[in-house]
Amino acid sequence: MSEDRSAPDTPADFDPRFAPPPEHMARLRGGRPQAPAAPDPPALRFAKEHAGKLVLAATALFLLIVTHERVVTLPPGVLVPDAPQQVLVSELEEPPLPFKHPEDSELGIYPLATYVLDAKVLSKERYRQGEEARISPWDLALGWQLLSDQQQVDQIEFSQSMRWYHFRPGPKAISGDVALLMSANTHTIPANAAVRDVLDDVCRGDIVHLEGYLVEVRNEVTGWKWRSSLSRKDRGAHACEVFYIERAEIVTPDS
Numbered sequence: 001m002s003e004d005r006s007a008p009d010t011p012a013d014f015d016p017r018f019a020p021p022p023e024h025m026a027r028l029r030g031g032r033p034q035a036p037a038a039p040d041p042p043a044l045r046f047a048k049e050h051a052g053k054l055v056l057a058a059t060a061l062f063l064l065i066v067t068h069e070r071v072v073t074l075p076p077g078v079l080v081p082d083a084p085q086q087v088l089v090s091e092l093e094e095p096p097l098p099f100k101h102p103e104d105s106e107l108g109i110y111p112l113a114t115y116v117l118d119a120k121v122l123s124k125e126r127y128r129q130g131e132e133a134r135i136s137p138w139d140l141a142l143g144w145q146l147l148s149d150q151q152q153v154d155q156i157e158f159s160q161s162m163r164w165y166h167f168r169p170g171p172k173a174i175s176g177d178v179a180l181l182m183s184a185n186t187h188t189i190p191a192n193a194a195v196r197d198v199l200d201d202v203c204r205g206d207i208v209h210l211e212g213y214l215v216e217v218r219n220e221v222t223g224w225k226w227r228s229s230l231s232r233k234d235r236g237a238h239a240c241e242v243f244y245i246e247r248a249e250i251v252t253p254d255s
Helices: 022-028 044-050 051-067 174-181 193-201
Strands: 087-090 099-100 105-125 138-143 157-159 166-168 182-188 209-219 226-229 239-250
Touching: 044 105, 105 157, 105 239, 138 157, 138 166, 138 193, 166 182, 174 182, 182 193, 193 239
Parallel strands: 182 239
Antiparallel strands: 087 105, 099 105, 105 138, 105 209, 138 182, 157 166, 209 226, 209 239
């Protein structure tokens, strides 16, 4: 017995060559013709075509906003007339004893001299690599006397890299030899969270007050050492100050 598999509404002599258009067939069967998809709006089409470039541009804008350095510009005039005050611990009646770094027990802090100064921040650099970065995330290039005068500072190009401090005097600036005597590249070691917050917040051009010790840092496990200079007159390698800061304050006057 044969089985008829033809659709009940399809004639036996149906010839597809003479079938009506699909939209007409849809109307005959109770359906609706499908309209062609609408084109994307121009803005959406542009976004699809340039998605990669837009992501890169947004990332670059974000980094620019995050890393943009605020610079404080003050009226001309010497704001810090005095050089830093330093007293060797050997000259103190009760010299401080070495102690462990409060956040890293492998590191011993050996005070070499008390150190107190007011200074203008000539440059600021963040470091994340190296043994030093464990306890010293910020280097500050600090200036006093003539290098606390905005008029002089504007004549010199300052920069920092690889834990070094660089400057390039312009034609109307003080000489490089004088600038060396009135500035120092300072590796800052915050003693506590309050000092760390101040160092995070300070900007190039600010006036700061800092107190603490020039120190030698020793890794008691590996033998690594990091020793401060004790002179403002030296230059080159090992001429920077390693400054364990116990008190920090931004004292920038209102401009």
